[in-house]
Amino acid sequence: MLEIKDNVLKTEKIDWKKLDWLQNEKLKEFFVKSKDLLKESLKKNDYIDPLNVWQDDTGKIWVLDGCHRQAALKECEEEGIKIPELLTANFIKCKDRKHAAKLVLVYAAKYAQITDEGLYEYIEME
Numbered sequence: 001m002l003e004i005k006d007n008v009l010k011t012e013k014i015d016w017k018k019l020d021w022l023q024n025e026k027l028k029e030f031f032v033k034s035k036d037l038l039k040e041s042l043k044k045n046d047y048i049d050p051l052n053v054w055q056d057d058t059g060k061i062w063v064l065d066g067c068h069r070q071a072a073l074k075e076c077e078e079e080g081i082k083i084p085e086l087l088t089a090n091f092i093k094c095k096d097r098k099h100a101a102k103l104v105l106v107y108a109a110k111y112a113q114i115t116d117e118g119l120y121e122y123i124e125m126e
Helices: 032-045 067-078 097-106 116-125
Strands: 008-015 051-055 061-065 086-092
Touching: 032 067, 051 097, 061 067, 061 097
Parallel strands: 051 086
Antiparallel strands: 008 086, 051 061
């Protein structure tokens, strides 16, 4: 029988500035207009969408979904906007780095678009 499992291990506040990206920078194209829309949304609506992260066996925390939110938050902070030191993240269960990399592709990008070149490089990386 097919079974759908809950792979969210926990939800907790983390230091969002210290997270690493599992994806390469070329995987998704983040247009200036999209970045501006995301920053405006954060300013108007606050932080309402937790990052999805994976913690590997060494304790390192990787962003599965939310790289562009993290980048937009950093830009907002550089503009003088106060951002909490800790923000909410969902910790997702992954078997290994390869499984985590697959989930990066599963998450739908709201403000960015996957590029052919970036997808090819990303697949070759794993």
